[in-house]
Amino acid sequence: MAVSALLLAACNDDTEKAGTKSPDKNKPTKEVKQEDAAAFPRTTSNTKEPLEDGHVNYGLVSDTPFEGILNYSFYEGDPDWQVLRIFDEGLLATDEDYVFNQEGAATYELKNDNKTMELTIRDGVKWHDGKPVTGEDLEYAYLVIGNKDYTGVRYDTQMAMIEGMEEYHAGKADKISGIKVEGNKISFTFKEANPSVLTGLWTYPLHKEYLKDVKIKDLVESDKIRKEPIGFGPYKVKKIVQGEAVEYERFDDYWKGKPKAAGVTLKVVNNSIAVKSLQNGDLDLATVNADQMDSAKALGNIEILGNLELAYTYIGFKLGRYDAEKEVSVMDRPKMQNKQLRQAMAYAIDNNIVAEKFYKGLRFAATSVIPTAFPKYHNTEMEGYKFDPEKAKSLLDEAKYVDKDGDGLREDPNGEKFTINFASMTGTDIAEPLSQLYIQQWKDVGLDVQLVDGKLAEFNSFYEMLQTDSEKVDIYQAAWGTGSDPDPSGIWAKGASYNYTRWVNDKNDELLKQGISAKAFDEDYRKDIYNQWQELVHEEVPVIPTLFRYEFEAANKRVTGFDLKFFDWSEIGVTEAEPVK
Incomplete structure (x- = not known):
């Protein structure tokens, strides 16, 4: 979902309109002919010079408002992330393989037998109020995330590996001994070498001077996060209509140089009208979902870009609860703990028919919980759970x-x-029939599955049920944007807040630890560890991975400088005063 590191985010599963005819329940379906993302360009073809005073209209295609937690240290859902990435960013950039390079707002050096990562922030990197971004600002992000009063979900296994972090987190120290700051330099020393520092180091600073008067426990609800957020990205937030729209204006002092457009307008647009809005020229950029693809392809005023997405949809089993005091999952809900029951539910559903009938080949059956967008670590030998009702x-x-x-x-x-009580989200027109298809397929093998409260849940309400471990929910259908770090600890470790299933397994803990050990700098070793881990998840099936996804974005033909994989907002501009219609 994002090329920046560790941007785990809970996603809507973006369900889309399709026919509802059920497949032959006793006949396995053929493999689906996938839409070839490689047949679509990844970047816009318009090479004209952008207008100095151009304005870009961006459609956040969603059936739900954005929540408005507009800070990387606190946000949790994809809609907020889409708002955030226009005005804020991380200090380190990544290459095509999601590994940090030297092209970002900071450069880095790995030293001390790979145990210390030192960042140097470039001169001229400024917050939107004109103050310089400093090493203290990045340190402050760690001091907030590691604090006991922190209310977000970013404190994880890798954070705890920094020297002194666990002592600080426990309230036994006022500082984190493994973090050293000297002007625009900041270094992180880890207890042991960890290859994920090259893909998963947290590099999102917090504006210390701006936020220091707000108590850590109050930050997430503060106006400085929700109404008047400050970043150091290419655009400044000018006006927010909560949940609905954001106006941005160009930040002329952006460290990479003046952004190509004078401003951006983001507005939430329902999927049902997104293509019509593109046709009318109301939007310059918008996601294209499966039900709208044929209509979008027919338009002459846009081009469609495609890319494999760092995401998967899944069905999860609620196995316990999160003990906030001990900061670990506790697997104390016996109802869904029979492994054969979970395996049976996996064999009972036909993901190929879902991909074919509901998504027209724009998604394809998932075989693992590491997406194919990670070719280094996706286990190609695994077949997943094939449809086999018998x-x-x-x-x-x-x-x-x-x-x-x-x-x-x-x-x-x-x-x-x-x-079995099944929670699933509202989405586009197929959300209901898709949920009912799964319910019917489980009924075909004799299982009584019912929607929680008899209906689909709105995005924010749905994730609140998962986060609070509502007793209403036995199983749920959701999606993950995995972020660009292959380490899955942020979702799967027993101490991870994002471990919504609350699955606890000793072998899981062991493999996750080995995957970020010093030995894992050897890529063959790390690949083998993650292959074993994927096989363990498949066998124990705390979740059923259902679909891998392509992402498709439509761009009006006046748009230039847009790259779907990297989404560099500073480079996106328009070459005509009016949209092409």
Whole structure:
């Protein structure tokens, strides 16, 4: 979802309109012919010089408002991230393989047997109020995230590996001993060498001078985060209509030089009208979802860009709760803990038919929880859970989930009525039929699955249920933008707030630790560790990975300088005063 490191984000699964005809429940479907993202350009073809006073209109395609947590240290959902990336950024840039390079607002050097990472912030990198971005600002981000009063989800395994971080986090120290600041230089010393510092080091500073008067526990709700955010990106926030729109104006002192456009307007646009808005010239840029692809392709005033996305959709099992005091997941909800039950539910659903009928080949069946967009670490040997309802029935029989009263639905091993409560999000027109297809396929193998509260949940309400471990939810359908660091600890470690399933497994902990050990600087070793990890997740199935995704963006033909993979807002401009219609 993002080329910057560690930008894990909860996503809407962007469900889209399609036919609702059910497949033959006893016949495995063929592999779906995928839309070839390589057939689409990744960058706009317009090479004209952008207008000095041009204005870009960007459509945030969503059925839900953005929440308005406009800071990298605190945001959690994709809509907020889309707002954020226009006015703020990380200090380090990445190359095509998502590895840090020397092209960002800071350069870096790895030293001390790979245990110390030193960043040097370039001269002229300024916050939007004109103050310089300093090493203290990045240190302040770590002091906030590591603080016990921090209310976000960014404190993770890698943070805890910094020397002195655990002592600071426990309240035993006022500073983090492994972080040293000298002017525009800042260094991080880790307890042991970790290859993920080259892809996953947190490089998003907080404006210390601007925020220092707000208590850490109050930051996320403060006006300085929600209404008057400051970044050091190419555009400044001029006006926010909460949840609906943001006006940005060019930041002339941007460290890379004056941005190409004079301003940007972001507005939330429902998927059902996105293509019409593109046709009318109301939008210069907008995501194209599967149900709109045929209509978008027919338009003569836009071009469609495509790329593999660092994301996957999945069905998760709620296995426990998060103990906030101990900061670990506790697997204390027995209802979905039978592994054969989870495996049976995986075999019962047909992801190929979903990809074909609902997404027209714009998505494809997921085989693992590391996307194919990570070719280095995606396990190509895994086939995932193929549609096999007979296998599902056999597993349920073995686990003693059997129909004892003859109503076609299985009781639990104790002979009690067994209903599984399924949370799924609103989205576009297929959200409801897609959820009902899964429910029907589970019913076909004898499982009674019902939507939580009898309906789909709105995006923000849905994730609130997951974060608070609502007893209403037994299973849920969601999506992850994984971020560009291959280390999956931020989602899967037992101490990760983002571990929404609350799955706890000793082998999981061991493999995650090995994946960011000094040995893992050897890429073959690290690949083997992550292959083993993917196989473990497949066997234990705390989640069912369902679909991998392509992303497609439409650009009006007046747009120039747009690269879908890197989305550098400073380079995006328009070459005509009026949109091409």
